[in-house]
Amino acid sequence: MGSGHARAGLSIAALALALRLAPVRFGFPLLLKPDENRMVEVAYAMGDARFCHWFLVYPHFTFIVQWVLFMAVFAAGWTFGIFPNFKAFRVWRHARPHVLHLVSRLPVVAAGALTAPVTQGLATRLFGANEGLLAALLIAVCPMHVKESMYFAVDVPMVLFALATLWLAVAFVERERPALLWAAGACGGLAAGTKYPAAVLAVPLTLAWAMARRRVAFRHLVGCGAVMIVVFFACTPIAVVHPGMLVDEIRILSARLGTPHGGIALGPGWLYHLTVSLPEGFTLPLALAGLAGLLKFGLKGPSALLTAFAVAAFATFARSQTVFQRYSLPLAPIWCVFAARACLAAHGALAARHGRTGRALGLALIAAVVAAPAARSLAYVEFLMRPDTRTVARAWVEQHVPPDTRIAMIGTAWVDIQLEKELDQDDTYRPERPPYLRLGRELGLTRWLPSPTYRVIAAASLADARAKGCAYAVLADFPRHPEMRLPDPVMAQAAAAPPLWALDPVRPDAGVEPHYDEQDAWLVPTSGFAALTQPGPRVRLWKL
Numbered sequence: 266m267g268s269g270h271a272r273a274g275l276s277i278a279a280l281a282l283a284l285r286l287a288p289v290r291f292g293f294p295l296l297l298k299p300d301e302n303r304m305v306e307v308a309y310a311m312g313d314a315r316f317c318h319w320f321l322v323y324p325h326f327t328f329i330v331q332w333v334l335f336m337a338v339f340a341a342g343w344t345f346g347i348f349p350n351f352k353a354f355r356v357w358r359h360a361r362p363h364v365l366h367l368v369s370r371l372p373v374v375a376a377g378a379l380t381a382p383v384t385q386g387l388a389t390r391l392f393g394a395n396e397g398l399l400a401a402l403l404i405a406v407c408p409m410h411v412k413e414s415m416y417f418a419v420d421v422p423m424v425l426f427a428l429a430t431l432w433l434a435v436a437f438v439e440r441e442r443p444a445l446l447w448a449a450g451a452c453g454g455l456a457a458g459t460k461y462p463a464a465v466l467a468v469p470l471t472l473a474w475a476m477a478r479r480r481v482a483f484r485h486l487v488g489c490g491a492v493m494i495v496v497f498f499a500c501t502p503i504a505v506v507h508p509g510m511l512v513d514e515i516r517i518l519s520a521r522l523g524t525p526h527g528g529i530a531l532g533p534g535w536l537y538h539l540t541v542s543l544p545e546g547f548t549l550p551l552a553l554a555g556l557a558g559l560l561k562f563g564l565k566g567p568s569a570l571l572t573a574f575a576v577a578a579f580a581t582f583a584r585s586q587t588v589f590q591r592y593s594l595p596l597a598p599i600w601c602v603f604a605a606r607a608c609l610a611a612h613g614a615l616a617a618r619h620g621r622t623g624r625a626l627g628l629a630l631i632a633a634v635v636a637a638p639a640a641r642s643l644a645y646v647e648f649l650m651r652p653d654t655r656t657v658a659r660a661w662v663e664q665h666v667p668p669d670t671r672i673a674m675i676g677t678a679w680v681d682i683q684l685e686k687e688l689d690q691d692d693t694y695r696p697e698r699p700p701y702l703r704l705g706r707e708l709g710l711t712r713w714l715p716s717p718t719y720r721v722i723a724a725a726s727l728a729d730a731r732a733k734g735c736a737y738a739v740l741a742d743f744p745r746h747p748e749m750r751l752p753d754p755v756m757a758q759a760a761a762a763p764p765l766w767a768l769d770p771v772r773p774d775a776g777v778e779p780h781y782d783e784q785d786a787w788l789v790p791t792s793g794f795a796a797l798t799q800p801g802p803r804v805r806l807w808k809l
Contacts, residue, residue: 293367
């Protein structure tokens with residue numbers, strides 16, 4: 266790779282970082298990503314051995330890393346006199362929970378940005394420097410990868426480790442150095458130690474050894490597997506002590522994947538991901554170009570390792586009835602590598618056959634494959650930089666409703682505007698928070714305590730809110746999702762009473778239909794942003 270390609274690669278990495286970093290504060294100070302809220306709580310609790318004994322929904326590597334970062338925040342605060350002791354830190358973290366959410370998002374942003382140069386290196390090794398640059402650009406602007414890189418989850422780090430594993434495996438096939446196979450096993454262990462399905466990396470690693478078996482002894486494949494297993498268990502040490510719990514958890518997760526999430530049946534995983542996740546998450550031009558490249562070049566030489574991983578990864582969710590679009594994220598860099606190869610091969614063939622006209626057509630093809638995901642990612646990032654309706658609603662209440670007012674919340678936790686409750690109130694969804702806020706008052710840490718606070722009461726309807734003596738009622742709903750859709754009688758009652766304030770993000774005359782990840786509670790579309798003014802549910806407020 267020449268210096269020009271290296272500089273261009275750095276520019277692409279900077280673009281990838283900018284796209285993922287720009288919306289990283291989305292939703293704050295509210296906590297709007299349900300899965301992320303739980304993940305942060307799990308990471309914070311990694312220091313509690315009693316907690317680690319039961320949480321095995323994911324391996325522990327990412328959570329251990331995040332816990333170390335959280336403790337680094339405490340150490341820095343203690344050093345500069347912000348936190349006189351650990352109790353004060355715990356009060357602060359419950360009073361300002363979004364700060365640790367930001368800390369937890371940044372490593373994922375970094376992992377997402379690093380995926381671009383790793384993709385470039387892999388594509389360059391397989392097909393050439395130009396293919397490497399184009400593949401890096403495609404993954405940098407891939408909408409699904411951009412989306413999943415801006416909040417705390419395990420998918421993006423797992424993909425980065427898996428891609429590094431494939432890079433080392435390809436290098437091993439070319440150089441036939443056993444150390445590279447062992448290193449690939451270690452990276453594969455990190456990937457599996459981040460998310461269980463990455464264990465399918467054993468398939469391309471075995472294939473890599475098979476390609477070089479005449480010069481590399483079988484014991485090196487055994488060593489590679491042993492290293493992968495050791496690193497996996499090092500990432501989740503509790504599984505060494507209680508392997509039965511790990512097996513039970515994987516069995517439970519497998520059974521859960523066999524049922525539609527939230528009761529929303531969308532068909533078998535293989536069909537949904539091929540017809541929805543790839544066109545929505547990659548865009549149709551990138552999805553088709555990647556598929557064409559895989560079929561044309563995916564069985565030749567070391568590139569077969571990428572195909573083996575893609576097929577094995579696809580098989581893990583092919584029969585699943587839970588079909589979050591992010592499950593197909595491991596395919597994204599593979600698709601980008603093969604799309605780059607297919608585009609440049611088509612450009613070369615057109616140029617050879619039609620000369621200058623062919624070169625122009627080839628460049629137009631490349632531009633189309635790049636422009637579609639780039640435009641959607643830019644639209645997604647711009648959309649996330651608008652305030653969520655729940656953030657706007659909470660700000661309106663804090664400006665217009667006196668503190669200590671009794672306010673009814675109608676709707677599920679997914680659409681709650683998250684008003685600060687009075688300190689003597691319990692919190693169903695964050696049970697540890699009220700005791701620590703009360704501790705903060707006892708310790709004199711009043712500067713951290715939330716203000717204003719309200720007496721927040723759960724209500725089933727406007728009539729129920731009146732019966733409970735509430736002065737105001739807030740109703741938030743999202744009719745597209747069954748778990749956020751309120752019963753018809755409740756909606757009819759709300760429609761009959763004009764609200765004091767309302768915010769509906771849907772543009773009735775947009776002429777565009779927004780598309781969502783239908784089983785997810787993430788109220789941000791994957792496309793069709795012009796149909797909405799901003800993210801979030803519909804919110805209405807009444808003075809009773």
